[in-house]
Amino acid sequence: MSAPARPFAHDGIAFGCDYNPEQWTPDVWDEDIALMREAGVDLVAINIFGWAHVEPRAGEYDFARLDDIIGRLHAAGIRINLGTGTASTPAWLTTAHPEILPVVDDGTRRYPGGRQAWCPSSPVYREAALALVDAVAARYGAHPAVALWHVSNELGCHNALCHCDESAGAFREWLRARYGTVEAVNRAWGTAFWSQTYYEWDEILTPKATLSSRNPGQVLDFHRFSSDALLAHYRAEAEAIRAHSAIAITTNFMVTAHIENLDYWSWAGEMDIVANDHYLDHRLGDPRSELAFAADLSRGLGEGAPWLLMEHSTGAVNWQPLNKPKAPGEMIRNSLTHVARGADGVCFFQWRASVQGSEKFHSAMLPHVGTDSTVWREVVELGGIVDRLAEVAGSRVVADVAVLFSWESWWATQSETRPSQAFGYLDQVHAAYGALHANGLTVDVVAPGADLSAYRFVVVPGLHLMTEADAAVLTSWIADGGTALITFSTAIVDENDRVYTGGYAGPLREAIGLHIEEFAPVAPEAALTLSDGSTARLWSERSRATTAEVQASFTDGPAVGMPALTRNAWGEGVAFYLATVPSEADYRDLVARLADEAGVAPAAVVEPGTGDLEIVRRRGDHASYLFVINHGETDVHVESDGVDLVTGTPVAGRATVPAGAVRIIREEAAA
Template sequence: MTSTGSPVNRPLATAEQRSARPRYAHRGIDFGCDYNPEQWDPSVWREDIALMREVGVSLVAVNIFGWSHLQSPDGSFDFSGLDEVIGLLHDAGIRINLGTGTSSPPPWLTTRHPEILPVTADGTTRFPGGRQAWCPSSPVFREHALTLVEAVAERYGEHPALALWHVSNELGCHNAHCHCDVSAAAFRRWLHARYGTIAALNRAWGTSFWSQRYTDWNEIGTPRLTLSTRNPSQVLDFSRFSSDELLGYYRAEHAVIRRHSAVPITTNFMVTAHIREMDYWQWAPEVDVIANDHYLDHRLDDPAAELAFAADLTRGLAKGAPWMLMEHSTGSVNWQPHNLAKAPGQMIRDSLQHVARGADSVCFFQWRASLQGSEKFHSALLPHAGTDSALWREALELGGVLDRMGEVAGTRVVADVALLFSWEAWWATDAENRPSSSVSYLDQVWALHRALRASGAGVDVVRPGADLSGYRLVVAPGLHLVRDDEAEILNAAVAHGSHALVTFYSGIVDENDRVRAGGYPAPWRDLLGIRVEEFAPVLPDEVVVLESGTVASLWTERLVADDTDVIDRFVGGPSGGMPALTRRRGTAGSGDAWYLATLPDNAGLARIVDSALTAAGANRVAGASADVDVVRRAGDDRTYRFIINNGTDDVLHSAQGFDLVTGEVASGTIRVPAGGVRVIREDVTP
């Protein structure tokens, strides 16, 4: 059947309302989930919504993968099922996060138009049967997808239950890099817009190396796999192009929606350890609310530390404003080699870690655990075991906690330390040819963030080139690629009183991946008072010792201290006797500039970070440690202290106020159980 007409009668938004940048209205701390009603018989829908009300769900994402249920091969649409689900949710007082349904094309579309399928770097086509089986540059896919978006937006754009638009889903999770002929042509157009002339491109890419000089735009392709390593500047630009191409697709959907609706629009980012294809600093200004999907990655040594960093980075994308945790899991996921269940209480602890770091929404994938398909063993709020389960009881508990924490919404995290992070630096650092394949960009980023967390410092993760005024300490971990203007902003910040801590392999190349000659790190040699003459990495199973007794690994440098104090030196190894840690002390209102030429172990790095924080006069919250996060959020008239115990032992913490988790007055010393969380409204009693 073909559904026509609108499910509600309501005045359409004016052109002025549609063109304004709307703000998403959090109602307290949103408690949400993905719901895929198409997987279930309609007889289940009412039971689901009754249980959602019981657990406290206030926001539901629907139509994320709805395309094949909405549109038939003849082009007609059937909205009857989606109408019913949205109506039931609305009647229950639950707001809608409405997907456009475009994340995976239906089989009829890829059968009729196989040219939309993506091609990998080895030149082979990836076929339907999974998800995101489409090329971001394909005009055929875009035409069909935007037709669907138009129909959905026209039908539901003014629905009173609609709180948020959800463009596609996890854009670029699987199809960020396409190497088909259509993508190659789009890449050439992007390059022409960027460089203007072939001569400028040749200079930027250094094509005099290996006889790669181009004479015509049509000679340029995507960086498919080669017999040797590829041109790193070409690979870097292809990463930029691919991120821009998907962002362009997002903008296209956004424009269609905005013709019909004044409701805020977003898409779910993937700020996480294993997804690096999108430069979200470029994407962030385009969305009305920053939303992120995050899942604990048990392939890492410290998944909890990565969660904290991802949350701080997501807040950085939001420029400190509240953001939305669009997806995380109640328990195990389905895509890691070992999909570990969460310990009792961990679902609440992980959720509140995100809230502590700025999230005003806590949403899950998904509502009801699937019985079939690729994600049938992915956890959900309503597990296969049903409501007579520990997981469901913990979900009920979480709903109560989030309800009591509604007053936290709108407050901001307190931080006076900035950590510079760049997707471009990540791409350039982890390239094919580098000094050591054992050293990756995230090694340094996570290590420095972990040490700052353990110190009790509040950390904002910001982009290179961001305004650094007001930060007492700025940390640049392994910022391999940096532009001249971005480097100068750090120089200026230190000249005006901020302190800086720069770590090895920073400031090495410019935006074209061209090495800056004259000694590393060229843009900060004067700032730091040093000159690195040669990299001297060490093997993964070897360690180096510093004069202080600090044990380090992976990296050393042959460094000359020109105008700085040497704080520590290498005892042995390939850089024995040379500086490992330097500090150029500020004068006449400027700050200190530290440089670290190796990767110390956790204890050694903690001591270095402590020294830099102390010298900078940075604020730190007492009671933090490697196992205990202490984070403060502040509003106009009150502050909230989050104490998150990731350890296996109870801890005692000084607190004065009211605990939103337990509903009890906190006075003097409180006990935070192992794996537990306390959220103290400070200096206020009920």
Template structure:
């Protein structure tokens, strides 16, 4: 089977793909009818109508049902379910069915099974038991996609194509021989010569110099730490390899259908293996799966961050929440059930931040299998349950919010986010394993979130000109052009906050010599001669100069530096320890703007105090009041109207100034609005020209 080139696919998308069209916010779920008998299906579609469900993902894990034996296809079940959904006015998000191979395939071709970094094989019996570089797997998978796309490509029920499922969730990094061969091809295309590869990876260290491409392998576990350049490039390659696989499936679908194609991203706290900045332009609409992670200190704020990042991937436009949980999941050490109203608050937090579909895994809670204790729209208890009643209520609420479709979230503050900096900064042999990239990003986001500031999450290559403030947390790896872009933003009058462990290396993970923070020294007006990480159980008091809102209780944690001023002014200094009186926070005038530097990890209250000063100086406009994280206020803006989402996660009622029409209750608001504890309100506001 010949796969069209990327250029051909892009041309095909421009001429054949239609937009994902919807008249209102889609309400949907994954549906796995193969887990149930036909007697249940008719009841299911009636219940879907009762709940207001209008978009259903099917055939996500359908391979073993569609092709029970090699080359023998049976579409009876899928035909029946698609027709049943269509007859009840429910649109289909049609999966290609390739997310997990059937047992006959892994039995006949065990070479498709993935290998872990210790060189051992991972077997079938779970999911994603396939190597992304396996030509045998791709051949069989694309053959199935051809069958599905030919059969349903023009079916009027199909509103969206769903390639595979959560690509790279378990198998993003494969270390087998097929992968090694593909890795060499990728490296040769990137570097052109072995000499250039040796230079990029610094292979003169530890006698690692390569003499031929055949000597290069995947970075399996070693007796010591591994070559960081090799590990970084392997992450890049693995992300590109899975993207290439996505596009191979997409190209098959394109031969038979004009319906838009996507796959579900995993913008969440514990998945980091795919660089979605490189993926986002390759899908017809961005879709994301998000689950509250109760291993975090503040899972609700992380939800807001993930939603803002999903909007960033969609270039500020609409995106789809493809999966979330109605209540508990099944894969955390403690799977916490959601309180009454929490599902609605979570859902509308995504909508407030640009989502135009709210979908769940899954429709009906499974009786068997690994996810039998994962919550669903129809729980094990059935429809006589508080959860089901909230599911129906959420559907009605989303119907009342349909008019927000097409509006956009507008922010004057951005956080720069980089998967490459995440990979490189969290690599082996770093100054402190207690310092992790995502923690520092979340800390900066949380400080802004507590101030009521709406944030865009942007790529290091993004246009920054529309922002007043840009925050750059722990951008360990940065290219010259990316650093220049941030400096130019400040020179033109913008404000930036750069945090420690930024600007340290170039794109090859090569340290920028001359003092830290490398690429940002001139912008920040400082130089650092040495890192001085702080033990995680310790904190160092900070003393502030005039002009900030830092208190006497201000402390720094995890990190400090031997920093020297080179044009900047000290905003705060260490008040104790070996670096007493050394600057910990600085500010530098650069062109028409100002660049701040944070050389330590402040405690949350101190971080908020600092952000309060910086946002005020930058002229940032908050969407809502400063709060303790239990109140979210976000605006979506259209040509004539704006919509203010107010989400009260707390246990007390909140009173806010407001004017307009509250859509959920249908109430006219003339002066103020009370948002009850645990409730959400959405106000339609006329835009005054």
């Protein structure tokens, strides 16, 4: 990723929100702006869903209200993250052109009334959207209040996979560009199976619902195509903006649990700054660990550069089965965890809680109850802290550990006929990352094939799809002295979802020193015991060590007596292989032992037995910043020297971090 042509410039750490002035009357705007200033808000996203207001009829633009709110925010010294307005179609467009509405895999069309009611491949939608973008960018491209351009909104959240005829035609053109011939498509998809062979391009469809399981290669390529189709739309909007403006351009990614449709490794280089939306997901076993993972992955997408938290919540969301509010202090800790892990901006959805519509029960900076609330007081407190962190902006996170992560592997493991439906790729990733997180280790999340020379310890959790080239990067790094932990279901298929034969783990077989013959998954309720006294679940494998040392074997289950954990010397380094899912405590202990062998330690020394704690260090040109986030119920003590930016007090040798509090210590001059 090269340096952005249009860097996002902001004085310090941005503190902001989504604002929907179209939902309110102008007298409310004045109250909102006054309260924004009180809270310290200095970056506001507007016009995200403004299409129907700016263009009430085809080709007729009305900028009066948008001019007004931009002028008021600018007069108050608040900068603007200006949306292109194209996220959801106006009623006049879908009424005149119902063919732009998306079609799902059962062949039925989805209708207006929600959001993102458009097909990513529709030329009619594209033409109308770009006309709007051109008009908005021409009017505000040089406006002094505009600090950032916000293309669309959460692209692909709902409409990524469209199966209409327009999408089918675009899919065939994408396949033609990728493979050249129908025969090459047949080879890539293995269409000799079940008499699926194609002879003409027009015979190829999107992977609509079938009576049986679908072709996995076709499904995988359709995911790739769909990600590329939306990326093409992003590029088109960005190009329209650049014709009128020199300001930085981005869109808000959804690096969060359960959102898998876009391969952000292919998107990130198009962003002038990586921006992400993240919400705690209480459907997960450890939502706070997933928050840290998402933040580390957002940073990884920008190759370590600071990024922008475009959206998160002050409290409950509105779209989970049980929408939990945040405990007192939790919102501040969540927000500063993102900053600790590289965010140079903390923004919320949204400013004022809506009183109508689908999101009326989504939390906001200004809740329904108003300013006489715990949420508002915490918002003001957080705004003050963020203001005091101005010098942290531009610094980078320091990490000795990397986790390899791939959206393509995620897609490949969603096969309808995989060995076990009890868990998926993201479960493996979260389990491995959770063990690293529990040990206080700072992690970079990187793409397969990335340069690993900066790391001492690399974890590869269930990287099901792995090219031979990416495997060579990993095994070469191990041979040069690296320590890797590779978990089961890694390197099972190549880029065409074709199984490597001769023993599983294909191009990694020699490096891990194992001959893996057969998968032996177990039922979710079944427990496995290992010879080292640890326990495990969900998976085992029938294998034998070739050159590896067996450190633990299965003492029961379908792979009894066979390796569960192995260690193999490879060149100057070591490859560990884990053939199961340890219990949470055993996984934590295993990672602690392997990290110690690799010479990796947490960012700071804490008292033995210290519990629910996160410690991350950011390093700048002139100082380093130690973030200590205490999620626990007791005070903790951390070795450090410097000045705490939260309280302004000096730290000499040891910092006390009260229960539920955050301390951010400016340390020695950077090396």
